Amino acid sequence: MINRHTILALIEEDSVLRSMDQSVFMANDVILKEGDSNRYLYLLMKGEVELHKEGPDNNKVHIDQLEPGDLVGLVSFVSGRPALTSAIALSEVSLLRINHREFEELVEGTNSLSTLFHQLIVDNLLNRYQNTIGLQMKYENLNRQLHQERDQLRAALNQIEAVQQQLVSQEKMALLGELSAGISHELNNPSAALARSVEHLNESLSQIIVQVKGLTSDQLNQVLNIGRTDKPMGTMDVRKKTVQLEAKYPKLDRTLTRKLARCSEDARSYFMREIPRKLLSEAMEVYEAGQILSIMGESTRRITSLVQSLRSFIRPTTGYETHLDVREGLLSTIQLLHHKLKSHELDLDLQDIPAVAGNPGELNQVWTNILDNACDALINQKGKITIRTCHEKNRVFINIINSGPNIPDEVKKRIFDANYTTKNTNGTFGLGIGLTITKDIISKHRGYIQVLDAEGGGAWFRIILPATREKSEN
Amino acid sequence: MKNKAEIYILIVEDEAGVLSAIVRDMEYFEEQFPIEMTESVEEARDVVKNILDHNGQLGLVICDHILPGTHGADFLVELQNDEKTAKAMNVLLTGQAGLDETIKAINEGGLKHFIAKPWDKDELINISIKLLTDYVIQNENDLLPYMKLLDQERIAAELHKGSRLSDR
């Protein structure tokens, strides 16, 4: 291996080479411009040269730094193609400029200088080859790193998505949790009535079998039917009636008087007209059995419908339907929130509206959120909640208005922001993202939500959803 | 309403089916204690006033918690804080055993008992027997009329200890 400095020293001394053009460039001078054709091969004698390439967005990409003994513009000079890189002087440099003729002489000559020159070229090429391998290695490394980072990013993204999904479902579960207290109450009433009724009917039936002797089977049938279909009076009327009955039939015992007072007017007049006084308690027992049956039927109906409402609420979020009647969801939600809503006056104005496309479970979440909020706004007072649906062209409007306090404008701006809540901590299960999720869900359904001031005070939530386009019709 | 110093049982429940079921379970007491049914707190207030106006006493209030307008626990607290009805025993009946409300009712309302829906008839009757026995022992001079329906052993023990009855 020959030392470059030895070669340079020899060239200094060589008369032929010394006769060749010596070019001197000052710092930052462009020796060779990228893209230009190159007619010279430069040998760097002194100073330093930087090679760089124009990248995208006019960024200069540093390629290499050359030292004395290196050749500048070798590839473009030999191949005749435009220069691949620009060469810029970093300091004052002196270069030996070799033209084609001189080059050929140098290459083809057999003297020691030629040999030296050959060696220099080979050395340069070797150097470049080495550089290329290093670069390739570097590139591979970088590429690998890049892949890793990309994978990490993707994982992070997935995680973020999962968390968001979790939050949404947590909020839903929180809502459900808040509802569940009410739902359990709602379920408990009919189930308690049902449980007690079964037992009462048991007792009642055995009593009827043992005691009821005086009534004809016709009367039995009739009384049972009356009992099954009778709508008992409200407690206030029962009290008034009890006083009247006590005055009119002072000999009847207290329980019988009360039971008679509870019957509807028709049932009572039937009893007083058709049933002999001494069979009255027997008849009452049968009537009660009928009443118990009717309570059982009613309780069963209520449990069934409540379970249905619940089912539509917890429907998985993937379910998507093209023809949804928003009102069904509203009614289900009202039923689930009955325990909270029943403290207030409820004004329902559900006009016929076109179907919308969407996820019923998610939309129920929206109604629940807004109605729940409305109840919270009316806490400690008896207020009014209005729910009105209407439509205009292809848009469906759902208006939910409560008679609570107005929402201040600064709150209105932030009400759909995450983690913004005006609820105090006690008694609420929400994460404070209820309305945020509401807004997301509505956006997902290509709709939007507005908060307005209601006429005469209160908050007015208006949700606008696009109606399903009817393609197949006509 | 009769002009008699009777001890009333007041039931407050807004669901007709549930109300019927409670009343049917409580029929056991009706021979001695007139039962008043009400569907809301406002109505219950009127009935209480009417009972008191007619020299009656409020002995036991069985109240659902979730009622339209006012919560059952609040109504019981209200009765407890009114000197005219403070002596009345009470049972809060609910399917929703909210801890906050329970604590509130116990602390402020002197809540005597809490029964979860759906209830058990024997549980309801036994608790009512206990509470009404407490009531008559605390408030009545002549315990004999109540002995048949209520806790006989306790009333006998009270007759023995309290020297309420003597030879004549």
Add this chain to the structure above:
Amino acid sequence: MSGSIVGLSPFKFAGLCVGIVGFLLCLILPIPGLYFAGKVTLGIFVMAAVFWMTEPVPIFATSMLVIFLQVLFLSAQGPLFQNSTLPTYTPIHLDGNEWRIANEAITEEGIIIILENGRQMPVLVDSYYSENGQVVVNSNSLNDGLQIVADVSHRRAAYQPNSYTDFFGTLANPIIILFLGGFMLAAAAVKYSLDKNITRYLLQPFGERPLPILFGLMLITAILSAFMSNTATTAMMMTVIIPITAQLKSEDLFKTALALSIPVAANIGGIATPIGTPPNAIALAAMTKSGAFVSFTDWMMMATPLVVIVLFISWLLLYKLFPPLAEKINMNSQGGFLINPKAITLYVLFAITVLLWITENLHGISSNIVAFLPISGFVLVGILDKDDIRSLPWEVLWLVAGGISLGISMGSSGLAEWMINSIPFGSFGLITVIVMFSITALMMSNFLSNTVTATLLMPLAISLVTSGALGTDFSLIILGLVISISCSLAMVLPISTPPNAIAMSTGLISTPDMARSGIIIGLIGIMIVISYALIYWPLFI
């Protein structure tokens, strides 16, 4: 309804009105054979009887009213007698046995009242009107200088007013103190659960079979009620039997037997000692006042054998009427006697008192005096405190005091004698009189308070015996026992006695059950009482 104005049932309101009207009528209407004081006493008697029967006010309140009215209208210090002097008149000797007297000095029945050493002696005389309308009597009871009462309708006629202290004093009558002693014993026993613990302890030997247990319960009830009030004993025993009845099947008649056995045994047990039940006090007070002294021991010796027999018969009867289905009964004999200085002092004092009472004849210390041992002893030691004293059944003492007080005036005003004279007892004979009194007492006290029954009947018995209509060898003691024991045998109805009321209140007994056993026990009891009155008791006189 007018009764509702004063908060009374129509029946009670009617009782209130009848009582007041009866009182006034007795004062206004002329009643043949009765002088002013007798009429007043009759008025009080009628009003009290009506009040006691209809109870517009509690019976003890009527007793207090009786004492108040007596002090007001019949006492020497009352407004009527305070400044009144008896108008006197000296009859003018006409001829032989004929004397002219003032028209007002003779009753319509022809009785004049002669004053002899300050005492008034009513004498029946022959009389006619002279031509000038003046009364002439023909009597050898009159002599010169003798004065007669000038106006027989005067309030003092034939009446030497009692001092008001006589009426007030009834509340401190030795019999009342004896009762108070009994109350203190009972209160302390209740306070320290002595009665219940004794019951548990004594029940143990009776095993687990229904028949002996029933006997055990009845025996213990009877023993306790002999020294405690029948009512308190019943209440305590109810706490013992209610858990037992809860073990029995609902169709087991033995429940009824158990629930009935307690009031039956308590009522019967009360007969055994003077302090067993208030009618005994009324009888004892009346006997003592008339000089017929009966010691605690004497009473027990006369009454206890009867109690044992009636108790035994009742036991068999209840067992036959309501036979058990259960073969075995679990007795909970948990618990033990309290052991602390006060409790032990109580046990000792209790034992000493009872021992001294039943052995009165051996040591001669009056049971009335012994009664002060628990009275003072318990409060001195602190076994009973202020509150315990306050909660004693004082109204029973007032009830008895009222009864004793009414008896005083019924005697001194001549009312009792007048009543006796209205019925020809003399012609009835001994057995008839005893049967009449016992049946009357039994019937009345089934509806009325036992004490009231004794109060209403005892003055009659005294007058009857002292009038000599039954012969001089007949003792007031026998009639007193007949009346008081017959009162205690009344247990037909729930209202007959408080123990019956308690048992009925449990709902374990029906009224017919109680009536059935009550009638049988009452009738058998009366038969035994009559035979004792004729055969056994005379041995003690």
